[in-house]
Amino acid sequence: MNLIEKAVKKVNSGERLHFAEALALYQDNDILKLASLARSVKERKSGKHVYYNVNRHINLTNICVSGCPLCAFGCKAEEERAYVMDKAEVIRIVSQTVKDTPDLSEIHMVSALHPDKPFPYYLEIVAAVKAAAPQVHLKAFTPVEIVHFSNISKLSIKLVLEQLKAAGLDSLPGGGAEILDDSVRKVICPNKATTAEWIEVITTAHSLGLPTNATMLYGHIETIEQRIQHLITLREIQDQTGGFQAFVAFPFHPANTGLAELERVASWEDLKMIALARIILDNFDHVKAFWMMLTLPIAQLALGFGADDLDGTVVEERIIHAAGATTKTGITKKEIIHFVEETGYLAVERDTFYHPLKISSGVKINE
Numbered sequence: 001m002n003l004i005e006k007a008v009k010k011v012n013s014g015e016r017l018h019f020a021e022a023l024a025l026y027q028d029n030d031i032l033k034l035a036s037l038a039r040s041v042k043e044r045k046s047g048k049h050v051y052y053n054v055n056r057h058i059n060l061t062n063i064c065v066s067g068c069p070l071c072a073f074g075c076k077a078e079e080e081r082a083y084v085m086d087k088a089e090v091i092r093i094v095s096q097t098v099k100d101t102p103d104l105s106e107i108h109m110v111s112a113l114h115p116d117k118p119f120p121y122y123l124e125i126v127a128a129v130k131a132a133a134p135q136v137h138l139k140a141f142t143p144v145e146i147v148h149f150s151n152i153s154k155l156s157i158k159l160v161l162e163q164l165k166a167a168g169l170d171s172l173p174g175g176g177a178e179i180l181d182d183s184v185r186k187v188i189c190p191n192k193a194t195t196a197e198w199i200e201v202i203t204t205a206h207s208l209g210l211p212t213n214a215t216m217l218y219g220h221i222e223t224i225e226q227r228i229q230h231l232i233t234l235r236e237i238q239d240q241t242g243g244f245q246a247f248v249a250f251p252f253h254p255a256n257t258g259l260a261e262l263e264r265v266a267s268w269e270d271l272k273m274i275a276l277a278r279i280i281l282d283n284f285d286h287v288k289a290f291w292m293m294l295t296l297p298i299a300q301l302a303l304g305f306g307a308d309d310l311d312g313t314v315v316e317e318r319i320i321h322a323a324g325a326t327t328k329t330g331i332t333k334k335e336i337i338h339f340v341e342e343t344g345y346l347a348v349e350r351d352t353f354y355h356p357l358k359i360s361s362g363v364k365i366n367e
């Protein structure tokens with residue numbers, strides 16, 4: 001039996017793939033075989049359900065000390081597009097969103113690494129958001145931001161997370177993982193959290209009862225081997241902590257970044273990565289096809305390649321669009337449900353913890 005046959009047999013019997021088997025499946029480049037394997041894993045885990053939530057993104061500032069070559073969002077304070085929100089503005093946005101969107105279940109807040117805003121600014125924002133919308137889950141701050149808070153406050157990562165949790169933080173989005181290999185990070189994001197720091201934040205958050213997602217940014221300078229190793233590292237962390245809720249893969253959008261000479265990988269690669277992640281991450285319950293990054297048509301196809309979540313309605317998004325994403329900045333529930341139902345799956349509105357709230361047949365579960 002060759003490596004590919006062995007890999008197929010293992011996936012079909014629910015066994016874990018080794019690095020070499022995963023690499024063989026990738027190199028085989030048989031996308032329909034990958035789709036069928038990944039889809040069977042997805043259906044074992046979440047049946048016919050495909051999840052989405054009603055959320056709102058808030059990006060507090062784009063002023064950043066880090067200057068990562070991969071980034072089109074961050075800028076210097078003197079640039080015309082620079083902005084920073086004060087507490088009153090954040091509260092105004094949250095209150096308006098709650099008013100306009102009665103089903104809102106999550107606020108997703110990630111930002112740049114502002115040079116001057118002190119750690120208490122973030123604590124106050126968290127407390128104010130929770131006071132304005134106590135029923136809404138607050139998912140905020142990537143591990144990269146948490147390391148920044150630790151640096152500016154001189155508090156340990158654990159103390160930073162404890163204080164944020166005490167102020168009302170409910171979970172972390174898990175961004176900024178990019179590729180967990182410092183030789184890659186030195187080129188694409190040399191000034192932000194290292195691999196070890198990203199892992200320390202994640203494992204500390206999990207130990208404090210703050211769940212996170214896990215992410216990967218692919219399609220820049222990394223090798224396929226580094227992508228697979230990244231997934232295996234996430235799988236090892238999940239074995240230890242069980243604190244990851246979902247995996248999200250982001251294709252790199254080169255426009256307006258310091259790596260603008262690179263080509264955006266195309267759809268074939270996007271679908272291979274979703275399927276491969278679904279197959280390798282045997283201890284993750286959910287794999288997200290983030291429609292805003294992938295475009296809606298590719299996100300819909302990804303549901304046939306093992307993804308079981310499309311993320312949310314979003315309302316407004318600045319980071320990905322700064323890098324040239326041409327997707328809309330928000331989507332209605334009706335549109336998401338339509339996209340899911342076309343695939344034959346059931347669209348399930350969920351909360352952040354994947355508790356079903358409504359399914360698309362109109363059956364209301366929690367009301």
Ligand code: SF4
Nearest residue numbers: 064066068071074112
């Ligand atoms: S990726 Fe994040 S840390 Fe890096 S420049 Fe952009 S906003 Fe700043």
